[in-house]
Amino acid sequence: MSTHRPVSTAPHLDMEHEIAELRAEIAYLRARLAQNPNSDMKDGEWPTEITYGQQMRSLTQFAGISKDREAIGRTSEHHELPQPTRDQAQLEADFIRWGYCLVVDAMTPSQVDALVERLLDQSEAERTAGVAHVTHEGTTQFVPNLLPKGQVFRDLAALDEHTAAGAPLLETLLCKILGNDFYLATAHGSIVHQGGGIQELHQDQGFVPLPHPPYPLYSLVIWALSPFSLEEGATYVLPGSHRAPDGANLVHADTDFVEFAKGKLLALDMPVGSCAILDSRLLHAGGERTAPGMRLASRILYCRGMMRQQENLIACTDPIVDQLSPKLKRLIGYYSHYSLGMIEGNRIDPAKPKVPIGELSMSRPEEFEQDFDFRHTKFAEELAQDDWNVWVDYRGPNEE
Numbered sequence: 001m002s003t004h005r006p007v008s009t010a011p012h013l014d015m016e017h018e019i020a021e022l023r024a025e026i027a028y029l030r031a032r033l034a035q036n037p038n039s040d041m042k043d044g045e046w047p048t049e050i051t052y053g054q055q056m057r058s059l060t061q062f063a064g065i066s067k068d069r070e071a072i073g074r075t076s077e078h079h080e081l082p083q084p085t086r087d088q089a090q091l092e093a094d095f096i097r098w099g100y101c102l103v104v105d106a107m108t109p110s111q112v113d114a115l116v117e118r119l120l121d122q123s124e125a126e127r128t129a130g131v132a133h134v135t136h137e138g139t140t141q142f143v144p145n146l147l148p149k150g151q152v153f154r155d156l157a158a159l160d161e162h163t164a165a166g167a168p169l170l171e172t173l174l175c176k177i178l179g180n181d182f183y184l185a186t187a188h189g190s191i192v193h194q195g196g197g198i199q200e201l202h203q204d205q206g207f208v209p210l211p212h213p214p215y216p217l218y219s220l221v222i223w224a225l226s227p228f229s230l231e232e233g234a235t236y237v238l239p240g241s242h243r244a245p246d247g248a249n250l251v252h253a254d255t256d257f258v259e260f261a262k263g264k265l266l267a268l269d270m271p272v273g274s275c276a277i278l279d280s281r282l283l284h285a286g287g288e289r290t291a292p293g294m295r296l297a298s299r300i301l302y303c304r305g306m307m308r309q310q311e312n313l314i315a316c317t318d319p320i321v322d323q324l325s326p327k328l329k330r331l332i333g334y335y336s337h338y339s340l341g342m343i344e345g346n347r348i349d350p351a352k353p354k355v356p357i358g359e360l361s362m363s364r365p366e367e368f369e370q371d372f373d374f375r376h377t378k379f380a381e382e383l384a385q386d387d388w389n390v391w392v393d394y395r396g397p398n399e400e
């Protein structure tokens with residue numbers, strides 16, 4: 001028998017949802033009472049076919065839910081939800097209860113300015129150079145792989161106090177969430193203009209087969225480089241969707257995903273200079289910006305130390321990479337699995353670039369004509385297929 005609790009801990013938006021969840025709770029408790037605690041697994045009927053590789057994932061179960069703009073509320077309208085704070089005890093309690101917490105004044109105004117200046121310069125340079133990731137008909141830009149694109153980005157990912165005043169507090173919290181030896185999983189920037197930003201509802205560990213372990217495998221930090229609100233394109237969250245009070249996961253193989261999330265999404269209100277720390281099981285999505293101007297953020301994902309290969313095979317095989325078969329390249333991690341293993345945001349045909357996209361600036365236009373490997377990828381070709389996408393300079397397969 002499943003031991004999950006089919007009850008959301010998200011705030012109730014109306015009596016109908018509350019009654020439905022109370023009925024589910026009663027059904028759950030009755031089933032537990034009917035369970036025979038003395039049953040012996042040895043007496044059961046054992047399966048004979050291995051199906052571990054076919055487990056269900058939550059990646060594509062929420063299509064369309066986040067597009068219902070009229071159903072999106074605001075976290076600021078629910079006073080029981082996390083408020084921006086620097087109190088560690090409160091941050092921990094918020095993270096456990098709601099699946100996220102908000103750190104106020106995580107960056108000083110001058111630190112925000114430095115990050116914004118570098119992000120805007122890099123993003124404009126990538127558009128001019130024809131290597132930008134632009135979607136939503138030009139209203140949204142994704143700036144992947146921040147580490148080679150500026151020292152300020154490297155310092156932010158490393159949780160350096162000189163770049164983010166609240167970094168020591170964040171590092172303490174991440175150690176408690178993921179363990180002391182956590183890893184950097186990805187670091188990117190995002191720029192959302194009016195009309196852009198909409199994204200499907202998902203879990204950041206949605207590629208992990210269900211059921212998930214009773215703890216997060218990843219944790220996402222969203223740095224607010226501009227204000228977050230419903231109109232300004234804030235991230236949508238489903239508070240409390242990560243776990244039940246007893247620790248059981250709420251997203252499981254027999255979840256009615258549409259009913260589970262419908263009417264419970266809230267736009268994450270937070271001031272500029274703050275950051276949100278998310279449990280990777282929390283359901284969330286990119287929010288649509290309806291106001292003029294743009295929303296700026298950096299999203300940095302960290303993971304448990306166990307979420308990696310035992311041997312660093314890409315580093316070990318670097319001198320002989322041209323001698324490896326496509327199959328062996330896949331086995332050691334040169335290709336992607338869902339969004340894991342991307343290079344420059346490329347999930348289709350990632351490979352170690354000979355000419356990577358590094359730190360670009362509008363003050364150095366001579367760098368834009370480098371023959372970046374990105375220009376020759378199938379991923380670039382796919383981006384360039386949209387007639388409006390003038391920001392991708394696809395040059396076809398590299399003949400070398």
